[in-house]
Amino acid sequence: MSAMEPSDKTLLIVYHSQSGNTDRLSRAVERGGSRENAVTVKRLQAASVGKNDLVHCRTLVICSPEYFGYMAGAIKDLFDRTYEDVRPMMAGKAYAIVIAAGNDGRGALQSIERILAGFKLKKVQDPVIHCGPVTPEVISRCEELGQTLAAGMEFGIY
Numbered sequence: 001m002s003a004m005e006p007s008d009k010t011l012l013i014v015y016h017s018q019s020g021n022t023d024r025l026s027r028a029v030e031r032g033g034s035r036e037n038a039v040t041v042k043r044l045q046a047a048s049v050g051k052n053d054l055v056h057c058r059t060l061v062i063c064s065p066e067y068f069g070y071m072a073g074a075i076k077d078l079f080d081r082t083y084e085d086v087r088p089m090m091a092g093k094a095y096a097i098v099i100a101a102g103n104d105g106r107g108a109l110q111s112i113e114r115i116l117a118g119f120k121l122k123k124v125q126d127p128v129i130h131c132g133p134v135t136p137e138v139i140s141r142c143e144e145l146g147q148t149l150a151a152g153m154e155f156g157i158y
């Protein structure tokens with residue numbers, strides 16, 4: 001595995017979803033990010049993400065439902081599978097988090113933030129935490145998040 005090339009401009013969106021809510025939010029992030037032509041946007045289910053996907057992205061968006069006050073197991077599994085090997089190559093990359101929850105979401109957010117702090121990733125946007133059914137408003141927020149991240153990458157801010 002090689003270290004990240006400076007020319008890498010990949011926005012990696014990792015998601016897990018059981019009943020479709022997080023899936024829809026992650027698609028909205030993808031749509032927003034795709035508005036910036038100079039950035040490659042990759043949206044992958046957490047279970048299919050490998051170490052190279054993490055190493056070769058510049059910016060990472062984790063989209064997770066909250067299950068039992070925590071991130072989805074598939075997101076945790078991704079971190080478990082990759083942490084030791086990729087951690088040295090992750091420092092300084094940018095991240096943002098999107099949470100779909102029933103009525104809370106803070107447990108999922110905090111658990112992900114703790115691990116990303118261990119990776120030494122840099123939080124560059126406030127999280128989107130959405131409770132309840134997906135609404136047009138949260139779809140717009142997620143599109144905006146994706147576009148803002150991609151624009152920041154395009155202009156070399158992240």
Ligand SMILES: Cc1cc2nc3c(=O)[nH]c(=O)nc-3n(C[C@H](O)[C@H](O)[C@H](O)COP(=O)(O)O)c2cc1C
Nearest residue numbers: 017018019020021022065067068069101102103104
């Ligand atoms: C097994 C399970 C556990 C859940 N636990 C929580 C929880 O602890 N806190 C919360 O706010 N919502 C909880 N929910 C609700 C989900 O977070 C919410 O429905 C979310 O939108 C599901 O996203 P998904 O459609 O992408 O799977 C839970 C749902 C399931 C199925």
